Amino acid sequence: MSPETQQLLSALGDRLGAGGVLAGSDVDQRYRDDPDGKLGALPEAVLRPRDTAGVAAALAACNRLGQPIVVQGGRTGLTGAARVQPGEVVLSLERMTGVDAPEAASIVAQAGATLQAVQEAADGAGLMFGVDIGARGSATVGGNVATNAGGIRVLRYGMYRAQVLGLEAVLADGSVLTSLKGLPKDNSGFDLSQLFIGSEGTLGVVTRAALRLHPKPASEVNAFCALPSLDAAITLLGLLRQKLGPLLSAYEVNFAPLYDAMVASMDMPAPLPAGSPVYVLAEIQGNEPERDGERFAEVLMQAVEDGVIEDVVVSQSPREVRALWAVREDANRVLFSIKGLIGVDISIPLARMGAFLQEADAAIHAMDAGADIYVFGHLGDGNLHYQVRTVDPAAAYDIIYRGVAAAGGGVSAEHGIGLDKKKWLHLVRSDAEIATMRRLKAALDPGNILNPGRVFDLGPPALAK
């Protein structure tokens, strides 16, 4: 064990209680886990506070010693922000999993609680939490805040930022900022909670969150549609928004040939035959169970008559709703089975999406005629998950990200930047913006101990113009 780690462990002493510090052979391999399979280093120590005071003590000690920390929640992030780098100690929120009972339209949860625990607590009180993502069972509140998580219902409820009524966070020096009143409207000074949303653990460690809850919809109906083109899918999105307004809650897309590959090996009945260029899963959440499905079907049938939709199935029961969502999630089964696939999570203005897809396809196939491209995503938000199997992944990344930047898009729609996308950040953010991010980092974490090297590297200090 390094002298630094020994100093830290002795500084924290009994402060974190039994099981609060793991070191040496007590450190489990799971702290190296990474969903992308890029194993992190085995940390020399893991700090596992039980409460906010413990987090504050851990950070204050690390800050005094200049000990870098990597913050871990559910380790489901897709850009390596929680991947242990050599010399880092892990600060894990895994023992802070408390979820309070919902009060009025809000709930307070500790950072280590899973998304699913929040969803279930809301549901138990007849309410609903607005964010849902595939990793719900392991992704945590803290990680969701730190990455400003997105998912399938951003269209209706907004990103994770829109769910946050307030946070408690600990700064690198151990200062605790508590803003958990849960007020929907409060302009009493700067809203400091905003700093910690989407900054990937680089500015402070979130310990608790006051989250907004919504009335539980009385009905949920979805539909799976085959469409002749992306343009048709964008037209249908506009139609559904116009006719159904705020009821529309999800609008997911799946392009050929991904759906074809899914159908070829699906272990459930395919809702529609393969062969169309574009498939969409649309969902509404309403308050009139006896009527919402019928209205939704009417709008869809009109779109069929107008040639916007080629074919459609509308769910007739909660079981069918789940079955259509299972088809959407089946994309991952196929994609995980393909060796050597690279994937990006990009944001493109809808008006430029068609041109971007055509140009990226042409450029990738010019570079590697045998490349396979699989695209799905959250079309309602302009967010695509774009996968390529190619002999030259580096060239493919370059083509895609430069195309995204040229189209006025973002190199990360919902996953964040972490370690793995840092080198592309400059394509979409100016020097002045990156210099300002560094200024904030220097102001709140002058010793650079919190998730160092995530999002950006500390360059030379930003110079005033």
Added chain:
Amino acid sequence: MSPETQQLLSALGDRLGAGGVLAGSDVDQRYRDDPDGKLGALPEAVLRPRDTAGVAAALAACNRLGQPIVVQGGRTGLTGAARVQPGEVVLSLERMTGVDAPEAASIVAQAGATLQAVQEAADGAGLMFGVDIGARGSATVGGNVATNAGGIRVLRYGMYRAQVLGLEAVLADGSVLTSLKGLPKDNSGFDLSQLFIGSEGTLGVVTRAALRLHPKPASEVNAFCALPSLDAAITLLGLLRQKLGPLLSAYEVNFAPLYDAMVASMDMPAPLPAGSPVYVLAEIQGNEPERDGERFAEVLMQAVEDGVIEDVVVSQSPREVRALWAVREDANRVLFSIKGLIGVDISIPLARMGAFLQEADAAIHAMDAGADIYVFGHLGDGNLHYQVRTVDPAAAYDIIYRGVAAAGGGVSAEHGIGLDKKKWLHLVRSDAEIATMRRLKAALDPGNILNPGRVFDLGPPALAK
């Protein structure tokens, strides 16, 4: 003219073009305007850039010279943030009023454009902007961003923050941060735009905003209800949310004796007789004109049968919708006519609102038996505008703000802190929070030239724990 001002004018020279700098006798009295009637100082100079580059040049010059600036938009703010202090030069955005054509579901506007100009541009494109406030004709985009404006439809569309897809802002040193892609989902690095929302011009000057637009509702129906108590009004809110879900778009309250005073001198027919303890204006925005009003009326009639509502009128036409809103806005007529009234804009958790109102009423009347209290506001958001006519305003402020703090509320729900509420900020924000606000200020405006002394004073530098 002071040597400092002369230096500034010569530094900016022709940079801001004809009419870009007003000095001495060219400075109009209107720059002293304040809606609360607390006239500001007459500034020695007014800088009126036409574009972002002009704002950057003005700030860089002021920063070099250590010249403090007060930023002005429509001068409709209610806490003195734009009120000129001695020695300050005005930076006015009044010549930056451009509004681009809406594109997809967003619009880009310059900071000096009025809220109404944004609303009208959205409307012209068949869309809707989600924020509305009484000062729409003069309040500007920049001021709305800087104060995170609220208003009557927060319940449905959120605060101004929820409308911001991205900003362009200039830092004190003249650096320009441009984030105007308008992407609904973008986690490519820190979301720097959040810094400028609600920080009242202390961290940077907003020059342009990319704002979210919504589909225009096909129907708008409102209702004016008399209720036996605040509890009944809270019950009705829950009922409407549960039955109508996202259709509910406003829920405004007016307590006795304010409505009685309004009716006594109203120059239009009162929708309901005076005499009830609580009145509510509820509104829905829907997508089925032929049906929404009927559904709304059904839910309201059931509430009458259940004794939740004493009496109700439901609008039957767009004209009647406007007439009921005019009643809501008529509160200001009565309040402005009362001499010596003090008013606060507070946020209180709904569960504690009844107790707060009772206790504040008792304490104020114990202090001044002849005091009059008038309360209205945005009940759906827990936001009350609370007015008192008393012989001892200072004591009344103290009673109200301490009561708000004890109830877990906020001393400013939507107006901000500015100069006028600074002394109460510590009641609701911790030393650690205020120290962090100062750290941000020092990081982004180290010379303290931007709206100095607004929100908080610079104390001794925050010390690490």
